[in-house]
Amino acid sequence: MKPEKINRVKGTKDILPPAAALWREVEEVAREVFELYNFHEIRFPVFEKTEVFSKSIGDTSDIVEKEMYTFTDRGGESLTLRPEGTASVVRAFVENSLFNRPGVKKFYYMGPMFRAERPQAGRFRQFHQIGAEVFGTDDPSADAELILALLDFFEALNITGLELKLNSLGCPVCRPAYRDELASFLKSRIGSLCESCQRRVDKNPFRALDCKSKGCKQAVSDAPSIDRFLCGECKDSFQSVQNLLKDAGVSVTLDPRLVRGLDYYSRTAFEVTSSRLGAQDAVAGGGRYNSLVEQFGGPPTPAIGFALGMERLLTLVDAPENEPAPDAFLVAVGGEAEKEIFQLARRLRRDGFMVERGFGGGNLNNRMKKADKSGARFAVIIGDDEIANASATIKDLIKGTQKQVGLDEIPKTLEDDLLAPIEEQSEE
Ligand code: HAM
Numbered sequence: 466m467k468p469e470k471i472n473r474v475k476g477t478k479d480i481l482p483p484a485a486a487l488w489r490e491v492e493e494v495a496r497e498v499f500e501l502y503n504f505h506e507i508r509f510p511v512f513e514k515t516e517v518f519s520k521s522i523g524d525t526s527d528i529v530e531k532e533m534y535t536f537t538d539r540g541g542e543s544l545t546l547r548p549e550g551t552a553s554v555v556r557a558f559v560e561n562s563l564f565n566r567p568g569v570k571k572f573y574y575m576g577p578m579f580r581a582e583r584p585q586a587g588r589f590r591q592f593h594q595i596g597a598e599v600f601g602t603d604d605p606s607a608d609a610e611l612i613l614a615l616l617d618f619f620e621a622l623n624i625t626g627l628e629l630k631l632n633s634l635g636c637p638v639c640r641p642a643y644r645d646e647l648a649s650f651l652k653s654r655i656g657s658l659c660e661s662c663q664r665r666v667d668k669n670p671f672r673a674l675d676c677k678s679k680g681c682k683q684a685v686s687d688a689p690s691i692d693r694f695l696c697g698e699c700k701d702s703f704q705s706v707q708n709l710l711k712d713a714g715v716s717v718t719l720d721p722r723l724v725r726g727l728d729y730y731s732r733t734a735f736e737v738t739s740s741r742l743g744a745q746d747a748v749a750g751g752g753r754y755n756s757l758v759e760q761f762g763g764p765p766t767p768a769i770g771f772a773l774g775m776e777r778l779l780t781l782v783d784a785p786e787n788e789p790a791p792d793a794f795l796v797a798v799g800g801e802a803e804k805e806i807f808q809l810a811r812r813l814r815r816d817g818f819m820v821e822r823g824f825g826g827g828n829l830n831n832r833m834k835k836a837d838k839s840g841a842r843f844a845v846i847i848g849d850d851e852i853a854n855a856s857a858t859i860k861d862l863i864k865g866t867q868k869q870v871g872l873d874e875i876p877k878t879l880e881d882d883l884l885a886p887i888e889e890q891s892e893e
Pocket of ligand 1: 550596751772
C-alpha cells in the first residue's frame with residue numbers, strides 16, 4: 466500500500482528555491498544596514514523556560530494567554546517556543562552580564578518565532594523576524610536612530626508606501642492615571658467588549674485598544690487617548706523623537722491609540738504598516754522597554770528595539786526575475802569521459818565556478834537537453850575524441866557557438882567568456 470503523504474503543519478511554510486535565495490538576500494541587506502549602525506548579531510535558543518515570556522510579554526497579553534507553544538519536557542519543566550525575540554535577548558543580556566560591556570549595547574537577530582494564531586494571509590504559526598535591540602540609553606536620539614535604521618533597511622530594499630505610526634505609552638509615573646481613566650471608560654461600555662477584553666478590563670485595559678474584535682474596535686473609537694496624560698519627561702522625550710525624525714525627513718503619523726500587543730513597553734512605541742498588506746498590515750513594530758532588564762534581575766538599563774516580519778516584508782519586495790543558474794554544465798559521453806567530468810567538476814568548483822553535470826547516462830542529445838534545461842551558460846562536453854587529445858568542447862548555450870580548448874584551459878576560457886558581454890564575444 467502506498468504510504469500516506471505527510472504534510473506540513475498548518476500555519477507553517479516551506480521556503481523553496483528560488484524564494485529562499487531572496488530570503489537570504491534580504492537577510493544580507495539587513496546585516497549590512499544594521500552593522501552600519503554598529504548592531505552586532507546575537508543568536509539565542511528557539512525555546513526558553515516559559516516564564517521568560519510570561520513574565521515579560523504580560524500574562525494578559527494575547528500571546529501569553531492563548532498563542533504560546535508551551536510544553537512540558539521530559540524533566541517536567543515548562544518550556545515555550547519563542548513567540549518573539551526581545552524577552553530572550555533580555556534574558557541573555559542579564560544571564561551573560563552583557564551590561565558590563567562598555568557603552569551602548571546593540572544587537573540584531575533573525576530567525577523563526579512561533580505563535581498559535583489563526584493562520585490567514587500574512588499571519589503564520591511559524592514566522593520569521595529580524596529584530597534589533599539597543600541597551601543602555603534612554604536618549605530620545607537613540608529612539609530616532611533605531612527607527613532610522615529600520616527605515617534605511619526598507620529603503621535599501623526599495624520598499625515604498627510605508628507608514629510610520631508613533632505613540633508614547635508613558636511611564637510608571639504617568640500611565641496609571643491613564644489606565645484608570647481608560648478602565649472606567651471601558652466599563653461604561655462593557656457590554657460591547659469581547660469576552661477577553663471584559664475579563665481584562667481592570668488588569669490590562671490597554672488590550673482593548675489593540676483588540677481586533679468588531680465590538681471592541683467600535684467601543685474604543687472615542688476612548689480617551691494617552692497624550693493628555695503624559696508626564697513632563699515623557700512629553701519631552703516624545704517631542705524630541707518626533708523632532709529628530711522630522712529633521713531626518715521622515716514623515717510620521719501620530720497614533721495615540723497605538724498600544725502594541727506586548728506589555729513591556731514604556732514611552733516610544735511604533736509600527737510600520739503598508740496598505741499593500743491587507744488586514745495584517747504591520748510589517749514591523751517596536752518600542753522602548755525601560756524596566757525589562759531590571760525585571761529579569763539585571764541592573765536598571767533602559768532599552769528599545771523593533772522586530773519586522775519577514776513573510777510580510779517579502780510580499781513587498783520585488784523578486785528578481787532570474788534565478789541563479791550554473792556557469793557550466795558538464796556533459797560526458799563514454800565511461801572515460803564520465804570519470805573525467807567527475808574530476809573536472811571538482812576542479813572547477815574549487816576555482817569558484819557554479820557547476821552542474823549530467824547523471825545517469827543517455828546519448829549526447831539527451832545530455833545536451835539536460836544542459837539546456839539547467840539554464841547553464843556553457844556546456845562543457847567531453848567525449849572519446851576529447852579524451853584522446855586532453856581537450857573539451859565548450860558550447861555557449863546562449864549564442865550557440867562552440868570551441869575546443871585544452872582541459873587545462875577550461876577555467877580561463879570560462880572566466881574570460883563569462884566576463885565578456887554577450888554581444889562582444891567573438892564567433893568561432
Ligand atoms: P510584534 O509586533 O509582536 O513585536 O511583531 C513584530 C512583527 O512580526 C510584526 O509587525 C509582524 O510583521 C510580524 N509578526 C508578528 N506575528 C506574526 C505572525 N503570526 N505571522 C507573521 N508575522 C508576524 C515583537 O515581536 C517585539 N518583540 C518587537 C520588539 C523588539 N519590541 C522591542 N524590541
